[in-house]
Amino acid sequence: MKPVALISGGAGDLAQAIRMELEAQGWQVHAPRHAQMDVTDKSQVQSVIGGLKRLDLLIHNAGFLRDAPMLRMTEEDFDAVLRVHLRGAFLCAQAALRLMVRQRQGHIVMIGSFSALSGPFGQANYAAAKAGIIGLTQSLAAEYGPRSIRANCVLPGILETKMTRNLLDDAVQYQRILSAHTLGRLNTVQDTARFIAFLHGMGNVSGQVFQLDSRVSRWS
Secondary structure (H helix, E strand, O other), X not given: OOOEEEEOOOOOHHHHHHHHXXXXXXXXXXXXXXXXXXXXXXXXXXXXXXXXXXXXXXXXXXXXXXXXXXXXXXXXXXXXXXXXXXXXXXXXHHHHHHHHHHHOOEEEEEEOOOHHHHOOOOOHHHHHHHHHHHXXXXXXXXHHHHHOEEEXXXXXXXXXXXXXXXXXXXXXXXXXXXXXXXXXXXXXXXXXXXXXHHHHOOOOOXXXXXXXXXXXXXXX
């Protein structure tokens, strides 16, 4: 029987790379797009995930940016980003756990961000949501580890995707971003996908946060 994975935000470049990697390794992969599963809508999430007969791996990848300096950020800007990233993570994990608890095994991977650690300018909403995802991941790991269910958070780094195109098309901004990386280059969606597949195979790892680029996070 093929292992089963579900990736939220299935239309994204990272989701498609993960899908290709897992399918190449023999997985059955569901990657619903926003129109098929709005992660902020509990009934849609429960319908899609609850409709599966089993689920071995959930990857919460859905997300978007609505950056603005704090005094220009509207309540809707703030709430919308938290709804997709953090509420979406909660709803997807809750639906997945109903299957995984019955199976007594499963793995939840949350796509996080270095922004959760660095709190960059103009990303109060995104940084807050991604910081919340780290806390959520570790709580899930603590609660469901005794049932052999794992939870980990992956920080892919700034990837060249549709979501970051406007940011990376600015040559000055692009060089500034590269200068923060000790290797002077960005991570890729393909390497992120390979890492997630590898991480799933490490059955004794849970409650961890993995940063996949070369930015150095200083000790506080």
